[in-house]
Amino acid sequence: xxxxxxxxxxxxxxxxxxxxxxIGMPRHARHVGQALKFVSPVAGVPWQRVVxxxxxIARREPGGAERQRRALEAEGVPVRVGRSxxxxxxxSACGWFPDPDEIPHEQEEGERREGEGGxxxxxxx
DNA sequence: ATATTGACTCCCA
DNA sequence: ATGGGAGCCAATA
Numbered sequence: 001x002x003x004x005x006x007x008x009x010x011x012x013x014x015x016x017x018x019x020x021x022x023i024g025m026p027r028h029a030r031h032v033g034q035a036l037k038f039v040s041p042v043a044g045v046p047w048q049r050v051v052x053x054x055x056x057i058a059r060r061e062p063g064g065a066e067r068q069r070r071a072l073e074a075e076g077v078p079v080r081v082g083r084s085x086x087x088x089x090x091x092s093a094c095g096w097f098p099d100p101d102e103i104p105h106e107q108e109e110g111e112r113r114e115g116e117g118g119x120x121x122x123x124x125x
Numbered sequence: 126a127t128a129t130t131g132a133c134t135c136c137c138a
Numbered sequence: 139a140t141g142g143g144a145g146c147c148a149a150t151a
Contacts, residue, residue, distance in 0.1 A: 016133055027146055033132030034148080040132085050132080058132040068132085 001035040004103060008049040011076045012096035013089050015053040022103045033058065048072050049096070057087040 004022045008014055016036075017029040025031070036047040037060075048071035051057050057065045057079075069079045069087040080088045091097075 017135095020133085025147090027134095028148085029133040030131060030146075031133090031148065035132095037132055047132085052132085053134060060132055064132080 001032055002039060002045045005036065005045050005047060005050060007103070008046055008096055010046075011094055013049050013051055013055075013072065013077060013091065013094050014096045015055075016050055017053050018097050019050055021100050022098070024100070029053075048075075049077075051089060055089050055091050055095075056082070057089075059086070 001019060001023055004019050015029075016032040017026070019032045020026055020029040023032075032050065036045070036050060039045045040047045048068050051068075057068050059065055065087055072079050072089065077089055077094050080090070082088055
């Protein structure tokens with residue numbers, strides 16, 4: 001999970017479900033969140049770049065969602081506020097949903113890709 | 126072992 | 139676009 005989340009480019013956002021797919025566990029969307037909440041307090045992983053499939057920041061303890069919103073805005077991701085005070089990001093603008101095949105599995109340390117640019121954008125559909 | 130919960134997602138009305 | 143229900147899998151009680 002952390003490996004995939006770390007490859008999310010700056011100012012880009014994806015969903016728990018997609019991360020789950022990228023790691024080969026399309027049904028573990030919830031566990032992706034569980035894993036992220038585990039690293040959020042220690043940082044080191046751009047957990048902020050993962051939101052719900054609807055682009056909405058999941059609700060959690062008061063102040064938590066706002067924390068994620070702040071983190072996103074800090075890197076230039078515009079966050080919209082819903083009528084319910086929900087925070088939403090625009091996948092069409094900063095969505096990051098590469099094909100699972102694009103993601104190298106068990107990438108050994110040392111080797112690395114260059115100029116991996118994802119121009120595709122969700123939503124379009 | 127059963128029941129409940131959770132940083133989720135898809136389906137249907 | 140909105141709201142209710144089911145499916146999902148691991149952790150917890």
